[in-house]
Amino acid sequence: MKESQRNLHNKKEEITMNITQSQVKDVIKDPERLQEIVALDLFSEEVKNVLDDVTQKAAERFNLPIGLVSLVLDEAQFWASKFGIDEGWMSESLGTDVEWSFCQYAVKENKPFVVENALENDLVKDSPLVENEGIRCYAGIPMITSKGQTIGSFCVVGPEERSFSEEDLNDLRELANEAVLRIERRAGRDV
């Protein structure tokens, strides 16, 4: 294993060890964080229109079927943009219970959250999204606004095990930054 890969692996283990469900709940229910989602009017249909090409670009860059802007709310994740989920119940629900989500961990830790094989990850292996929907790999970057609030995760998702390099995460981070920039500019912020 290369040094950079080993470092990345260690970082991921550290994140896993640091997270407990109760800690996650505290952060995701923070009213100031949720108020930022309201201030940016993120439930508007227009938001989807400014983000769809970014999530598509992410999925294509990683050769994965799904790219998402997932806003992590208090009880659910809401997909403000979803590339690759065009049919089935997830397309209609526009999100899932937050307890099932991978994105909650990126928000809680304010760090990239990477899952190479969901079946072997204690945080997510019991999620219905793994058992029922077949999700196996995930990489998500926290979306942090200019006000310092983490509103959600910009992520790519796939049905097969795979690894993500540092370069991959840097590329994903650039796309996440682009998504946040578009969201804030749409809301009239001078960023």
Added chain:
Amino acid sequence: MFVDNGINKSTDNLNIDSSMYNISPPTAKDAYNAIVKIIGEAQAKEAWMQACTACRLTKAPQNLMELKNVLQAISSKNTLASVPATSLLIKIRSYEGITKKSA
């Protein structure tokens, strides 16, 4: 009291096999408490009552359809209350979706 009336009643016509993932769908009480947790008791009570009135309910939601309508009414306004309301709507829809798929 208007808000308390029936709020403990489970929306038991939600036809979901909750044993599958050791989960249970939100009840009207769960929904109300989730909103309280984010915006506080006074504002939650006001938002809840306004939504019930808009949905022409004289007491708290008694079934899933009524609960969805109340949550939809709250979520349609761009206020902090819209966050837990939207959350709960997604939560209900995801329970319904995963259960239908598993059936």
